[in-house]
Amino acid sequence: MKKFCCVMLALLPLTAFAYPIDVQKQLNGLSIDYNAYDTDSDMASIQVNNYGTTDAICKVVFNNGPEAPRTRTIHVPAGKHTNATAKFTRTIIKMRINLSCSPK
Known part of the structure; x- marks a missing residue:
């Protein structure tokens, strides 16, 4: 029984598919906040919150490494x-997101 518990505890990290997400932001003085999520092993998403009084246009670039970056406006x-979400053809190992916002 002890061996079975040790094996189950050793396999526990294999069930998690979380990957690191780095966000570079350029907000241009706007009151913008974000939350980045690892939606799936090949999909990433970001929620952009505008706490200011002016509308914003944001450009989001999802970069997974060897694949072409996905750009969302x-x-x-x-x-x-x-x-904003982006789906890739490969499993994501590390996600880099560039977020740049400007007033509308």
């Missing part, structure tokens, strides 16, 4: 939030 109204 989103409109974030004042006091609201918007999501």
Whole structure:
């Protein structure tokens, strides 16, 4: 029984598919916050929150390494939030997201 428990505890890290997410941001003085998520092993998403009083246009670039970067342009109204997602063909090992926002 002890051996079985040790084997199960050793396999526990294999069940998690979380990967590190690095976010580089350029907010240009806007009151913007974000939450990045590892949605699936080949999909990433980011929620952009606008706490300011002006609408924002944000460009989000998802970079997985050898694959071509995925670029999304989103409109974030004042006091609201918007999501952006990107799906890749390979399993993500490390996600790099560039977020740049400007007033509308």
